[in-house]
Amino acid sequence: MSDLRRVLHRIARSVALAAFLGLVAGYSAFYAVYPNMTVPSAGEASFGYLLILLFVTSVPAGFVTSNVQDGVVQVFLSIPFSIAVASVLSVSPIFIGVGAQADVLVYDVIHNGFFIFLLALFMDVIGGSVGLSFRERLIVRASARPPRVR
């Protein structure tokens, strides 16, 4: 029973982290394709802002991932989440009955944001590895420290 609970907890954590990484990547893709619509808005998407956002979020996500296997799964699981977030954002005016065709908008955000989706995957792998290695180092350091005697 406790094994099942542990597996379910692992799955829930991976899905939650994948959803988080998807939110970051989806927002980043939307920002890259619709820079003047996004908050904060700009005429041109800032590559530096995107890099920092993707890296800063992937490192703690990697840290709370328990192992590499889960990390790889959640990075790939984040792809549909990121596409869903970017697509929902790009068709959002349609929800109140205005705007262009949904298929055109979704195609636009996936086609033009493809590089950002790839970049997000890459940054998730790099940042996740950094976070995971930081966790391992912390565990090793904590294990090496003698227990406090009260």
Next chain:
Amino acid sequence: MKWLRPADPVARVERAAWAFLGAIAVVLLLLSIASSANYTSIVVAQENVYVVPSFRVAFTGIDSNGSLEADGSVTVTADFDIVNPSDRFLHATQVTYCGWIEDLPAETGLNTSRVASDVVLVQGASSRYFFRMICPPPSMPRNPIPARGNASVVVAYSMDRRSDPPSFAALQNITDYAAHVLGSATAAPWNHWALVFLSIDGVPPATSPTAGSYILKIHLIARQVGTYLV
């Protein structure tokens, strides 16, 4: 591993990391909602803003016979009432106007000298001839249009013998005909066309190479009124 108690450094950092991820997720969700609302308001402005035009043609220098004198002029006053039902503040940035007068002498065969340059408008079995009288360069008003309000943009275009002698000669001929056949120099029908550009405040033009084709000019609203005759 028995030394790893809940208060150990890994658990502490892990809790902090989860808190950080939660905070970032909330911030990103808020930014996404704000972006969606911003985007929606821009699209609402793009779709719902409309222009109610009215055009007034006035002549000066009409003699007692109803003919346009050599020192006379014609002034077209275009009044665009811009209705903005959206939540965005707008600015009228550019107004382009062209006005054609119906070439009645050409239609009746009394004066066919302008037929080649006239624009023919075929309506069923009949053809109407129009002479392009006024088509100045675009004007650049900076009238503000408040959110959920309306504002008027008034532009006046004048033409006389000095500014455009050939067109003025045509105008004299057409108004002469109108005065003598229809009873008034102002009776000749006009065809007005205008293109009004409005910019949406707070939306910078998209210059990003990754920007979608759909949004390259989304900061501008273009409204056309009337028919451009070619």
